[in-house]
Amino acid sequence: MSTLSERILDAPAGDYVDRKVDRAFACDGTGMLALEAWKSMGASNLSHKTEFSLFFDHIAPANNTPTATLQHELREFAKSSLMRFSDIGGGICHQLMGEGIVHPGEIVIGADSHSVTLGAFGAFATGVGATDMAAIWLTGETWFRVPESIGIHLEGRFTGAAEAKDLALSYVGKLGTDGAAYQALEFIGDGVKDLSVDERMVLCNLSVEVGAKTGLFYADDVTVRYLRERGHIVKPQLSDTCTYRRDMDFDLADVVPLVAVPHRVDTVKPVEDLAGLPVDQVFIGTCTNGRYSDLARFARIVKGKKVAIRTLVVPASVTVLGQAIRTGVLADIVEAGCTLGTPGCGPCLGAHMGVLGEEEVCLSTANRNFKNRMGVGGVIYLSSVATAAASALEGEITVPEVA
């Protein structure tokens, strides 16, 4: 009679526990600060308890000489420490960890807030900062306060142009930016079985935007099949009946295309309320919506047409990029007039590769629209892939047609 978080952490909600970390990863941003902490601790050897990875995704390739110099030092450390290393162009840490590395039931820690994405596999996955990561490199363990959980009960199927991102924005709007602080979201109910792993990753990804420690799905046949296709045999997790601190119900058939307006993720409105708002840049990508299914959906809408404004498409990983090349999706995207970026975070965090000018408006498929995040004075609206595609063709926020 436990929540999935309680089961994986093997303790009741509210307890403080020390736990072995199965997999831990950092990126180029947090990694360099973690390396500094690691050196200051006087540490020399990585713990053998944990499988470690390092991904260059946030500013990849480097935008200037100081960044390149810092990345050079971190790259040398990664190689000498023999941890898994993915250099520039490999893609986003959360996506790559989700391409067959993370398995159900594991405790996974990433030095990035969107590490919650990996709860889609029935793992307990959460983010920490750089110094916590350095301590995990050292000990292979960290402490947790076992979270209480909110049950997100899903039923039905998406209709019209609605997609998982719209459902994610819907629950963020209902819960607010701290509505799940210190708690976990568990996505359950009959509606889950029709959701792909990609869609589950979208729903888990946004859980940190309501302050949640993580978002989780039980591993089921969909998870088992996804991992089997990537060469891994895992078992489904049988769900337990349990009492949640709070329950929320969503009928997927009721979900409509939504937009989060500046500068808060929890300020969401139906797309039709904003229809006609001029847009300067559309950005398709990130750990939220840069997967192959997103690129394919985008391509279906823009194929044979031309985008009206600058449109940046950044695949979440080199695997995604390869698949988009092989299936012709990439050709459709490029021939529609879109610009292709190196697999990684793209301009999401405002450091390179498509930042905004003053007073420019971006419609992005990312997860954060904080003030000045993509450039000083630029404003960010967040939407689904379908809304972004329809808007790219018109040059203004546009209600997507049935996909």
Added chain:
Amino acid sequence: MQVEGHAVCLPADIDTDVVIAGRYLRTKDRSVWAAHVFEDLDPALAPRLKGAVIVAGKNFGCGSSREQAAIAIREAGTVAVIAPSFARIFFRNAINIGLPLIEADIICDEGAPIKINLVQGVVEVSENLYNVPTLSPHMQEILDAGGLVEYWRKRL
């Protein structure tokens, strides 16, 4: 462990992008972060943080896991942050770099002197006493050591 300073009042839902913007992250020079702390919220705020106790609204430090946010606040001279709630990664980061946090909902009086006794869980503002929650024993141990780096340096 006692700290004291003058109150600097901030609103709710302060995200770490607004504490220190992504464009300033790629350096080891911590003075850069201190110089640009809260720049996108109020460019005049940074100098006022010397010896300050930040008293903020709920959900302080939400968003990105960037530890530079906690470091920037501390390097600018802030001695503690009080808020009704903190985003969990910011909470861990702050304790890990030796910046005391107090979870409490107190009325902020800009510039007023604030005294904090972290071990007893008492905050004194303009002669008003507030009882506040104390940290878990492990977190208090990390804070007492001066942060998680010092905590481990003493044990290796």
